[in-house]
Amino acid sequence: MRILIFFFSIIRWRSALLWRTFFTTAVVAVVLRGLIEYCRSGKCGLFGQGGLIMFDVGSPMTTYGTPDLLAVIILGIIGGVFGSLYNYLVDKVLRTYTKINEKGPTFKILLVIIISLLTSCCSYGLPWIGKCTPCPANLKEPCPTIGRSGNFKNFQCQEGHYNDLASLFLNTNDDAIRNLFSSGTKDEFYLSSLLIFFAAIYFLGIITYGIAIPSGLFIPVILAGASYGRFVGHLLGPISSLDAGLFALLGAASFLGGTMRMTVSLCVILLELTNDLLMLPLVMLVLLVSKTVADSFNKGVYDQIVKMKGLPYMEAHAEPYMKHLVARDVVSGPLVSFVGIEKVGNIMQALHMTKHNGFPVIDEPPFSDAPELCGVVLRSHLLVLLKGKRFSKERVPTGEAVLQRFGAFDFAKAGSGKGLKLEDVQIEEEEMEMFVDLHPITNGSPYTVVETMSLAKAAVLFRELGLRHLCVVPKTQGRPPVVGILTRHDFMPEHIMGLFPHFSHHK
Amino acid sequence: MRILIFFFSIIRWRSALLWRTFFTTAVVAVVLRGLIEYCRSGKCGLFGQGGLIMFDVGSPMTTYGTPDLLAVIILGIIGGVFGSLYNYLVDKVLRTYTKINEKGPTFKILLVIIISLLTSCCSYGLPWIGKCTPCPANLKEPCPTIGRSGNFKNFQCQEGHYNDLASLFLNTNDDAIRNLFSSGTKDEFYLSSLLIFFAAIYFLGIITYGIAIPSGLFIPVILAGASYGRFVGHLLGPISSLDAGLFALLGAASFLGGTMRMTVSLCVILLELTNDLLMLPLVMLVLLVSKTVADSFNKGVYDQIVKMKGLPYMEAHAEPYMKHLVARDVVSGPLVSFVGIEKVGNIMQALHMTKHNGFPVIDEPPFSDAPELCGVVLRSHLLVLLKGKRFSKERVPTGEAVLQRFGAFDFAKAGSGKGLKLEDVQIEEEEMEMFVDLHPITNGSPYTVVETMSLAKAAVLFRELGLRHLCVVPKTQGRPPVVGILTRHDFMPEHIMGLFPHFSHHK
The missing domain is CATH 1.10.3080.10 (Clc chloride channel)
Incomplete structure (x- = not known):
């Protein structure tokens, strides 16, 4: 039982999580302690031998x-x-x-x-x-022993002797x-x-x-x-x-x-x-x-x-070579984006063609004065929305009302492997030409960086806030409102080294 | 001596800092332990009594x-x-x-x-x-005592008695x-x-x-x-x-x-x-x-x-009411910004009139196609640059070369109260009409949020990255490239409550 192990885990945790961990650990410690006391009197068989301290060696004051x-x-x-x-x-x-x-x-x-x-x-x-050794005198514990845990295994020695190697192996x-x-x-x-x-x-x-x-x-x-x-x-x-x-x-x-x-x-x-x-x-x-x-x-x-295992693990610090790059440099294309009220067929095609988990949503005239970034929509939310089949024939905003037709937990994060899959969504041919309003499921406050932002600073933002997607927006006006989306893979040394072979990857 | 106290301080530290702290703590613990051993033999007088554990009560197994x-x-x-x-x-x-x-x-x-x-x-x-109490029998320590530390103060009691209240107070x-x-x-x-x-x-x-x-x-x-x-x-x-x-x-x-x-x-x-x-x-x-x-x-x-003390302390979490506000709502004006190559007089005036510590720098034609955000310049860096007096008569870029005239540590963060003050910078009347290129001292990768970003998310960004200034940029095109700058004070409940009295400030 590791009471204290949570202390090391608290690095970088939020205080609410810390407090909950502390609470559960205290309850576990008290209950476990109570059960050990109860079992020590022999009511649980061999279960409950030992204590909170695994190797209570009680060394002399050194x-x-x-x-x-x-x-x-x-x-x-x-x-x-x-x-x-x-x-x-x-x-x-x-x-x-x-x-x-x-x-x-x-x-x-x-x-x-x-x-x-x-x-x-x-x-x-x-x-x-x-070798067989005679048992030392003045022992508190039995020596030699057979068939129970403890020091001094008898193994093949004669009476009163123990085999030290067997005491370790067996x-x-x-x-x-x-x-x-x-x-x-x-x-x-x-x-x-x-x-x-x-x-x-x-x-x-x-x-x-x-x-x-x-x-x-x-x-x-x-x-x-x-x-x-x-x-x-x-x-x-x-x-x-x-x-x-x-x-x-x-x-x-x-x-x-x-x-x-x-x-x-x-x-x-x-x-x-x-x-x-x-x-x-x-x-x-x-x-x-x-x-x-x-x-x-x-x-x-x-x-x-x-x-x-090839897991895209981001180091806590930005790599030195990232200081010489800007966010735009590592964006991997092509960018797939949706308009605010999108044709169902386009969405299905994008979901089929890419494995992206997030897509930028762009409002275009007549719903805004100029093309502008509305937010980011997640693949999992798109699948739920499409399965709901609340489509309209015309390109008109439906507003938040459409969400009322879904259950409270339909858009909640599903357990690993339990979320909807693309195969679960069946769209008829005629529905492909219909429209769906993405605004209700769009995250309207995505974190963004300007394309000329130092990659090192973008990496810090990405890592410190624990992001999955980071929108890169253009610096100059009159261009599409999103340059690309940065994901964890775009920060990996392998990806960057592939783009810029002249940067050496020193730790 | 608190060896372990550093464990609790490591929350949210970077790993480099953690490693250095661990190193110094280990050295301190070993050296201190050595000195205590040395002093215990009585070579340091009263100094060195005690040990690493302040109150080693050695309670019986409970x-x-x-x-x-x-x-x-x-x-x-x-x-x-x-x-x-x-x-x-x-x-x-x-x-x-x-x-x-x-x-x-x-x-x-x-x-x-x-x-x-x-x-x-x-x-x-x-x-x-x-009250006076007879000393208990079978004591290892002397009882009663006068003029030394320990239990059982004699105070005004007769021989063989101690005053328990005096043992605590005196x-x-x-x-x-x-x-x-x-x-x-x-x-x-x-x-x-x-x-x-x-x-x-x-x-x-x-x-x-x-x-x-x-x-x-x-x-x-x-x-x-x-x-x-x-x-x-x-x-x-x-x-x-x-x-x-x-x-x-x-x-x-x-x-x-x-x-x-x-x-x-x-x-x-x-x-x-x-x-x-x-x-x-x-x-x-x-x-x-x-x-x-x-x-x-x-x-x-x-x-x-x-x-x-009125310190602007930001809570680790965003307040619930911040979800109903956007970044633009709490920006306090008026915004004071500089152009890339600015007139010295304008800078001096801005430094005199405001107490701002950061100013956005905006590139304007002919140095860019349209007005665009170049970055943020700090008051302390402006003071160093102005004191250097490398001005030019015309509005021309000087480039990084101007920095070579400064020492390596001129722009380093000065100790508390040791930085340049506005009074230290003396500008002649004719110099007021001259120009200085701010690009070399501008932080070209400031963190930015769009004006419609949820204030709660902006607060998380501000707090997690430990920012001092956060640029708020416009969402729609064709407007000045900066809406305002958010500082720590703009996130304070008092400030927000002043702007929106109808939000109640519940913890």
């Missing part, structure tokens, strides 16, 4: 000096390198998997079967390499992380076991992401990072006396920083996973170092995935 | 049921009422103080002397009402808060002492804010809230068994929520003051309740102060 900081920085640098390597490999693997998955469901399922067999072999096979991921994060357990894991576990998890994490199962990136990266952190902590023992569990936490942070690159949100997530505010300075330091190192190699893993 | 939640909700409701009353009284007192302070420095100082005398009388006088505010927040000290304070302390601090807090000393609102409100919380916790003892220190924390949260109304940031601040993530659900709940209750009475204290 003090640290310059050598410790040095160790943390080294940990961050190597973590950053491994993190960016992770991104690089995930990218390569994902591209391969995309090709395999495209071949059909058989290949998809085959891929899943191969990966899960491989994972099973690793999980069961590798612990055989592990466990839930959550418990393995908790084991690695636990403090005061410096000698629980052999150096060789940590190395084997790290290599296996790092490798399995990379080849698992992208197959047809619901799996994420967070837990594999934390797991690999925690084992890496413990391993490096062992090696750096001579210069740093920080706890092995703390090293595991910092290692996880360095991997997260190296792959995801979201410093502030990761900081918050790690804080609420561990509930230790005093670790925050070290966590921040390691995140800073690993993000900086990894940024010099490649982009964050989510940026990579967005790019690979 | 469990709570429905009656406890009910108690917390009651606490929040009453806290909300007291919080909004605090706002109301602070507002009244501030208005009175503003009048007194305007009368001159003598009155200012006299006011400070009176308030400080009153505070001293309360701090020393009221503890005499307090202490630093930080220590008093720590005393109130401390857990497992249910019987340390008498109910009557808490009531007296609460009344005194509530009253003193209200009359202290606004006098000519550097004082804030946070600590007085936390102090009053903490004593209120303990008091109510005592009274609610029959239905709730929560710790008295936790009640004090929740009381402080309810007062903060009732006065400041910033739920998320307060949550973060309380979290890092106390370092207890498990309290978060209760803190969120009490903040929610108290903010909701207080919102039904008046606005937050900072909103009140902004309004009282």
Whole structure:
């Protein structure tokens, strides 16, 4: 349960949304807390074990000096390198998997079967390499254990001994992380076991992401990072006396920083996973170092995935080369526009011929003195209007009255895939020659920019206001009132580079 | 030291700024932590006592049921009422103080002397009402104490006794808060002492804010809230068994929520003051309740102060009545504009006659086919250009070359009060008849809206992009290319209500 995770999401939210999120989060937290209390008395079976804090490691109050900081920085640098390597490999693997998955469901399922067999072999096979260790004295928890979660798996050892590699592999991921994060357990894991576990998890994490199962990136990266952190902590023992569990936490942070690159949100997530505010300075330091190192190699893993899927993601800032262009330069034509009272046939033809989602509406004489921009009409609204079939034989304004024949929610935004499609609208031959008044469904206050507006400033407007369409209007008079419509695709570097190959696309 | 406070400030920041803030915060946290470690060994005298967590109360793991939640909700409701009353009284007192302070420095100082005398009388006088209590057994800290910070002030009691009221009054505010927040000290304070302390601090807090000393609102409100919380916790003892220190924390949260109304940031601040993530659900709940209750009475204290000072603060959302207006409706005239190459005398006259900070620049024939908007020029840039005195006798374009005669930072934004003033620019009589080309200093890509744009949408544009000037352009052709310029003042409810008295200003 991530109470605090909403803090990082609030960036750039409106205050109404913030307030609602806060409200729901508070209710969830209180109710969940109540249910955990109720279940802790054993009324829900195994359900409800655990608490609000996922890995409540309760580390001892740590003090640290310059050598410790040095160790943390080294940990961050190597973590950053491994993190960016992770991104690089995930990218390569994902591209391969995309090709395999495209071949059909058989290949998809085959891929899943191969990966899960491989994972099973690793999980069961590798612990055989592990050595048996006598259980430490003065333990609060049972040791060794069989068939339940917790530290110290017995595996194939004799009585009173445990297999440290099995304690990591044959466990839930959550418990393995908790084991690695636990403090005061410096000698629980052999150096060789940590190395084997790290290599296996790092490798399995990379080849698992992208197959047809619901799996994420967070837990594999934390797991690999925690084992890496413990391993490096062992090696750096001579210069740093920080706890092995703390090293595991910092290692996880360095991997997260190296792959995801979201410093502030990761900081918050790690804080609420561990509930230790005093670790925050070290966590921040390691995140800073690993993000900086990894940024010099490649982009964050989510940026990579967005790019690979071809989603038109607009960066928060305008690219430098946009300062040398104006809005008119990137408008892609041809422009398809409607007049205020348009022939049904023209609308149907435009909807058939283009995939545009917004069309400018232009008032022409005799309904205005000169052609002028009336507004923008959306494809989805056009479809609803056409399906309503309130057409007139003459080119006359019908006014708002026509809207009363529609239900209150007919023009509301439909759920994904639930809106009307062009195939749903059947127009008779004679209706094609009739007219429909677009004014009632036209957005009369579209945001506009002049054609000579700097593209960088147009991009800021587009992004900050979260627009879908931006009308470009002419600067000089006596020309058609709309030059074109800018959409998200027109701001994409690929589009602009296609138009102006001499601009180099530097980040 | 507030490590986490930056989390709440990041709302709406750009990512570059976020990253820099994170970096500096990490460095500060690490360095501060190092210095505290260094000073803890006694090398810095009294300096360096304490830690990163201001009130590390280390409460026992709390469990709570429905009656406890009910108690917390009651606490929040009453806290909300007291919080909004605090706002109301602070507002009244501030208005009175503003009048007194305007009368001159003598009155200012006299006011400070009176308030400080009153505070001293309360701090020393009221503890005499307090009763002497025997020191509890099994204490880790010394009791009673004289002349140092901590709980259990001896004041005028006999050996082995302490005065609970003196422990609150004759202490630093930080220590008093720590005393109130401390857990497992249910019987340390008498109910009557808490009531007296609460009344005194509530009253003193209200009359202290606004006098000519550097004082804030946070600590007085936390102090009053903490004593209120303990008091109510005592009274609610029959239905709730929560710790008295936790009640004090929740009381402080309810007062903060009732006065400041910033739920998320307060949550973060309380979290890092106390370092207890498990309290978060209760803190969120009490903040929610108290903010909701207080919102039904008046606005937050900072909103009140902004309004009282007459600052043109734009709300994040557009007011509902703005949907019924268009941009043209609220433009305040008359418009003062320049032509591209303008007579120096005209510029000087405009700068003298108006206080406008931005002027539209319009290109006219023969420099364009028809009058068209070239851009916006700032008053500060005009002053720099005029002081440079690069004038020409004829109306000819000089181009960018003229800028080379200025230094790189001449047009940079000057620090507050450091920019050129109109008096600094001396123009000879003959120069008044000369011309200056404004194109080099004109912002050629101003954001514009059409005059018929919904005022609500114009307000969103203005606010989201953080504009100072917004050009309103005509919809129909054949008219001057600018209708007017919208500034922040034009969006203020007072301005709009003056123009359209029939719109009522509902929040």
